[in-house]
Amino acid sequence: MSHDSAAADTTDAPADIPADPWLARAHILVVDDEPGMRNFLTRTLAPRCARVEAVGDTASAGRLIDASHFDLIILDNIMAGRTGLEWLSDLRRDGFFTEVILITAFADLETAIEALRAGAADFVLKPFRTKQILNAIARCLDRAALRRENFVLRRQLGAQAKPEAPGRLVGTSPQMARIREMVTRAAATPTTVLITGESGTAKEITARALHEQSPYAAKPFVPVNCAAIAAEIIESELFGHVKGAFTGAASSREGLFFYAQGGTLFLDELAELPLSLQAKLLRVIEDRKVRPVGSDREVPIDVRLIAATNADLTEAVEAGRFRADLYYRLDVFRIHLPPLRERPEDIEPLARMFMEQISAQLGLPPLPFDRDTLRRFEAYPWPGNARELRNRVERGLILGAFDVGEDEGAPQDETEDLAEVEKRHMLRVLETAGGNRAEAARRLGVSRKTLDRKCAEWNA
Template sequence: MSAAITTASNADESFTEAFGGWQHRSILIVDDEPGMRSFLKRTLASRCSRVETAESVEDAAVLLGQQHFDLIILDNSLPGKSGVDWLHEIRARGLYNDVVLITAFADLDIAIRALRAGAADFLLKPFRVNQILSAIGRCFDRAHLRRENFVLRRELDQHADLAGADGLIGQSAALQPIHDAIERLASVPSTVLITGESGTGKEVAARAMHFLSNRSRNHFVPINCGAVPPDIIESELFGHVKGAFSGAASSREGLFFYAQGGTLFLDEVGELPMAMQVKLLRALEEKKIRPVGADREIPVDVRVIAATNRNVELEVAEGRFREDLYYRLNVVQLQMPPLRDRLEDIPALAASFVRQLAQQLGVPPRPLDDKVLASMAAYSWPGNVRELRNLVERWLILGNLPDAVFGNRMAINVADRAADGEVSLEAIEKQHILKILAESGGNKTEASRRLGVSRKTLERKCAEWGV
């Protein structure tokens, strides 16, 4: 081992405790001195999931092209090319790995150049064990906070409709297969395509899969593909290097970078332009991405879950969605049921939204009475769970349900659907009975009198519908 290396007693125990979570991290050591490589590898191998070494930037470049590293420990004095010069090069190529630069020369100019090139830390040889561990810990902490802040900012900006829900709420027969599938799919890395009408909780299902998986230690990064302009969607997903296009004044990481080790949720994936579909397919197949303007690909470890409210098979048949990408995404398909098929879940959903929204709005939570729930059960919910949430918010703000407005919306909905021939006579009968039940305030004796049927018949109907 080089004489430039000194050690500190008890460093192992103190720094293992101080910086938890290293067991999932990977580090690349680039140094031409065998003693330094051996020392650093022995120091870090028991703490990290993977530690690789390279004696030149050429060898390091090969390793970086094969797999992702969370951190690079880079010696500045290397044969043929300095560490700082190589750091400039990899940054220009779109590689954003954190770098700790080490050098035996106390040169202020080198330190300034290293930091300007994007080095996260700078250490002067000789250094102690606790110094290098501290530098690595700071890098890991900053990287985690940077990703966490980015994800939180996106979620605040997007203000997801079902934010705050811990999962899918309800135990209806229509939802039970979804609960079972999510639990099974959480344990495998396969891509999943979630389909269903708008507002049925596709993102909630994707989040549940992520948080039940071993990727939950890293981030769940959502993007609505239909909300991003087609000319910047590639940069949004893959990132870009400085000067890649007009206005690219600096390099920028993409969403794949922030989802590293976690899950990327592609909502409304059917809205992706055809050119972007080709690049996404390649990223899924090769597990590598190429930032816009970069001349090399970067390995990534990201699970992709996609969702759409479109009929994807029809989109493929009509040439608007690539068949090969469809089959790559559709390893497993999860079809989310509409709310009208799980009316018995409405009380639990509405109560959950009351708790969430009352806190957000700063108003006292109000219990949902039978009349309100009966009115909700009498509606067909074309906007699904999202519409229910919005109605609960309106109810909390106004203090009551505007029965006339709600009734008209229901009646118009039933009439339109019947005119289109999309609803059976049985469905219209159900809507009518539930409407009368709502108007009777949930009183089945009164409702059966108005309907001209026995209470026993009404109770049997309600039992069939889970009301």
Template sequence: MSRSELSDSRQRILVIDDEENMRHMLSVLLAGHGYVVDCAADGREGLDMLGQKQYQFVLCDIRMPRLDGMDFLRESRDISHGATIIMMSAFGTVESAIEAMKEGAYDYISKPFKADEILLTLNKARERERLRQENVRLKKRLADLESRQGFKGMVARSKAMHEVFSLALKVARHTTTVLITGESGTGKELIARGIHAESPRRDRPFLAINCGSIPENLLESEFFGSMRGAFTGADQDRKGLFEQAEGGTLFLDEIGELPLGMQVKLLRVLQERTIRRIGGSREIPVDVRILCATARDLAKEVQAGQFREDLYFRLNVVEIRLPPLRERVEDIPLLAEHFLHKVNAATGLQVKGISPSAVSRLVANPWPGNVRELENVIERAAILAEKQIILPENLPDTLGSRPENRRIDDFFNTYSLKKAKKIMEKRLIARALEAVGGNKSRAAELLELSYPSLLAKIREYGLQNN
């Protein structure tokens, strides 16, 4: 067993034993494997040292004068030490081992023991502690996520969006390429920024580029950079986006807008992890995580010959689909309040809230522009509000209008009767709950449903927080 396996950083250990030879042997053994070792001759001395220094581990004999190992275990509970305690005894029995575990010991070793037994037990204890700390860290991050009802600035209470946040948090810890899909205005760049902020690359650059906003003849220079004299106007060497984002994340928005020629070059970079500037002859290694987003159906683009299949599979390692706002109407009141606070902070307005009737109109709207459209509507309404509360008359006249003049497939986004029924049910239940302030009994009356049936449908559609 190598030292690197046992001690990737020097940790402090306290050895408590009344036998000087045992203390000496353990000190030499453990110091030789990277630990900083202190020794105590009995439990009382060990308690004093445990209260004065921070130890990661304690090796404690059971039979000792003044204060034996079992009493040491019990009294150590009054000290906030955080150490993992391993008991040792030459008079070990199953009963004494069980008793030690009940009193808080991590493990029990019978004397005489081989050096590898001690080292293996400590190695297991270290791995247990690492997993415990990782579990605490993850729980804290999840608690933070739940407390702010969102993911890095995004707010939501719907089941669909919390599934998105959970997946984003999982992939953030890895370098996996992620394809973020969804309609325009659903918040694809916010998810990308959240993934970067939760990743080990958080302290490195995050660069975002809209692939459809750059003229085709400038794409290669923008992505890969250029050398002085490579073309007219190139009066100095210039780094492209891949070099600028070194060690960080490059977010390619509207990846479906890339022309086929540029798709080939991007694929090569993803495979080789090198770029070559325009006019240059040297391959430059790059370490960049790629996140992509598109409002297009890339699978259909591949079938139509508009997008390379090999690049599609390279980008679509993990897909995160952002649902349109019409599929998560329970988020609309929460988002509206969030945007109102944002407008107040930015403009100095003091609009205190949104009237229930205005909320009802917001919930009834199909939101073809999704979250971005909702934000614009709330900003406009806050500016027009005259009574410190947003009223229906502050909203656009067309908002929440009935859909008779719209194609039914635009409203439901499906031809399936089963899916359309579910969409309509979910929207009506959400609206009823909103109208009665979350009172499920009254909502059941409005919907002409039995109370148990309503509860079942609330669970089915993820409306528990309404």
């Protein structure tokens, strides 16, 4: 019998508590050696969350978390055998990062501080009302979701890359109609998808469309450019690490698989993965578990994996640069994106979509496409595919016109140095803002002081 046997106060009406969207999708584990508390929390949570399990000791809890993923653990502190804090400290040391709420009837400031140091997200005193524990759960789940979203946004900003448009697969060609059909079919299943195609053919947009149409859509989409991460740190980036795992590992850290938990991990430029990591990725796909660097514990994951490459993986396998077993494990459902030159009927809708997006971003009125410009666009081979087309539209919008040349059908904008392009762009934005420099600076993403200085240089 637990020494922590204070019962919960259930006098408030659970029906008065609004449903929480994160709780509705959560998998929760209750660890408490008092049957009454386990029964109360199970009755409270079962109608409100996706799954709840309740056990009376940490050994049973350990077996459950080794077998499947939980979004949150509600952990009693004073139990027979070992305390919840001792068990939590061991979990954190092994690289287990799931949110934990500690509940106890016997608490003082020292215990609260120890709980925070051990990695507890919240601390709830018994007896508690239904609303109290549900509010604590909601706070933990909200914080975890926000932390993951912020992490993904920081990575995108750190990459200094233009974010891809939301999952819009634009085009009227038969090839694009077929791709949209394949995306719809694949999205409904958890199957790993391999996307192939030349650089600039919108592989990430296709991956996002898969995610947004899937049961994983409410959880994170985490894109990873495998070529942009140094070989010596990519294992830690993907799987996380524990404190002291290597020189400089001053604290434990979650990996990208953890941040994609419940959602989609998109591995772009997959062929760039080191061979040693390819073997570990294969094991992750097969076992649905990751092992943080330096840890003895494997952590279950619930992640949809989408991979993409512009390389010929068959050739890479033959050359010994890519593992054959990983290739066959990934190549279950393939979506190949044809180059833009093979579907010229998609050029006009793509160009118009890019014009709409970029003009809104820059605060400039869209430029019209005359028939001659579109004819030249359709005749050009676009070696950079949709990405090159987008850049061409953006440049034309900044310059204020498409000057279409005759050589090889290529769309040629007039040549100006960077300073002149910058001047024309900034003055056009200022004009569209009605001369309001504060508004123009906001649209340009620069400070008012910078815009004032530029205008002074140009006598504008």
